[in-house]
Structures are given as C-alpha cells and as structure tokens.
Amino acid sequence: MQKYLVANWKMNCNAAEAKELVHGIIKGIENCKLKIENLNIVLCPPFTALPVIYPIIQLSNYPIIHLGAQNCHFMPCGAFTGEISTKMLKDFCQYVILGHSERRKYFNEDDKLISKKVRVALDNNLTPIICVGEFKKGEKSHLILSQVKNTLSEVRNEDLDKVIFAYEPVWAISTIADREDCEPSYAAKIIREIKETTYNKSPVLYGGSVDASNISGFVAYDIIDGVLVGGASLKAKEFIKIIEKVGANAK
Numbered sequence: 001m002q003k004y005l006v007a008n009w010k011m012n013c014n015a016a017e018a019k020e021l022v023h024g025i026i027k028g029i030e031n032c033k034l035k036i037e038n039l040n041i042v043l044c045p046p047f048t049a050l051p052v053i054y055p056i057i058q059l060s061n062y063p064i065i066h067l068g069a070q071n072c073h074f075m076p077c078g079a080f081t082g083e084i085s086t087k088m089l090k091d092f093c094q095y096v097i098l099g100h101s102e103r104r105k106y107f108n109e110d111d112k113l114i115s116k117k118v119r120v121a122l123d124n125n126l127t128p129i130i131c132v133g134e135f136k137k138g139e140k141s142h143l144i145l146s147q148v149k150n151t152l153s154e155v156r157n158e159d160l161d162k163v164i165f166a167y168e169p170v171w172a173i174s175t176i177a178d179r180e181d182c183e184p185s186y187a188a189k190i191i192r193e194i195k196e197t198t199y200n201k202s203p204v205l206y207g208g209s210v211d212a213s214n215i216s217g218f219v220a221y222d223i224i225d226g227v228l229v230g231g232a233s234l235k236a237k238e239f240i241k242i243i244e245k246v247g248a249n250a251k
C-alpha cells in the first residue's frame, strides 16, 4: 500500500538552506535500511527553491522523491502581479498543496477559490493536495465534509483518484499558540468520513504536529494514507526518522 509523506516547508529556506536540507534528506534515504519503495515523498519548498533542488533530486535517481508547490493561481497566465501559475510550476512539480489553513486564514482563501485552483491544477496534470480541517476543536465533521464537497465542485467523479486530501485540524498545527494533540483514532475517524464522501477514490493524509515521536500512531491506521509534515520536515534527521517509521508501516 502506497503511503505519502508530504513535507510542507512553508516560508522557510533560502536557496543555500534548501540545498543543504535536500542533500541531508537524500543522504538519509541512502542510509535507510528499510524498504521505501512504497513511499511517495513530496517535498514542497518555497517557489524560489524549486529550480535549485529540482536538479539535485533528478540526479539522486530516487523516483520516490517528488516536488510540490505550496500554492498556485487559478489562471494559466496573465496580469496577476506576484502570482504563480501551474504552467510555471509544471517545469518542476508534480503536486501542489491547495487550501492550506494558513492560506485560508491569512489570505482569505475560500472553498470557491480553492475549487478553481484544483481545476487548473488537474488541467495541467498536477496532483492537488487539498487541505481541509476545522479551526476549533469540537467543531462538527459536516463542516470538514462541506469543505471536501465544495473544493471538489469542479472535479468529475472519475477524476477523484487524481486528487489527494489532507485532513489538518487547525487546532493541532504546531505553530498554533494553544494547540492540542489530535489523537490518531480521531484523525482516522474523520479520514474515514472524508473517504466515504469521495467514494474511497481519493487518498487522505493527516497533518498537524506530526513528528518522529507520534508518526507511528497515525500510520498504524491503514485508512490514513500518509502524512503532511510542517515543522518536523525542516530538520533532515527528524524527517528521515519519520520516513523510516512510515516505511516500516508501508506493507
């Protein structure tokens, strides 16, 4: 069973730092004693690091390592100062994270806008990794499921297997001041509901303070197709430990 490990570097790493981090990750993978063929590792650095680490990944010859972006515009090109299009990202990436809670919170992105980005990503053969999740602990799951349905409004049912979801309860994200832990059993319950909503076609990942100490609890649930890792993906050694533990679970 394929497991995804998505590294969201957020707004961290200049070119030199990105190079160092990716070299550390590749070296760690070389030394991995576990079977890692069933893993899909998707590194999502800032845009400026994409052309820097793309050739390093190509040369490393590890087909399990892919590149993703953290956002895109919904138009293919044009007068949108400061934006980036899927056509540009396609030179380097196979994936794009869309609708992250930080985009929703700080840039007012809503499901309608995200649905347009999902469409343009699919039109350009990029796999969207759509983030959904409630801002407050205890909010009802129908809110999450409505995010799922709304962001899929421009996707045909036969394309559901080309879309990945990441369930990220915002209250569990590492940078939230009064964050709380999300129990793996709770994540698995919500992920089951997301899968029912998408006819079991879309892989669904968990994200929120995943690190080497808690990863095994999440991937022990077969229904969780992998993880989206923020802070812990910025330290090569920690990220490698996560890769090893996911690899041990990917049968």
Ligand code: PGA
Residues within 6 Å of the ligand: 008, 168, 172, 173, 174, 175, 207, 208, 209, 210, 228, 229, 230, 231, 232
């Ligand atoms: P975190 O970030 O792993 O640092 O909690 C996850 C995310 O925001 O995608």
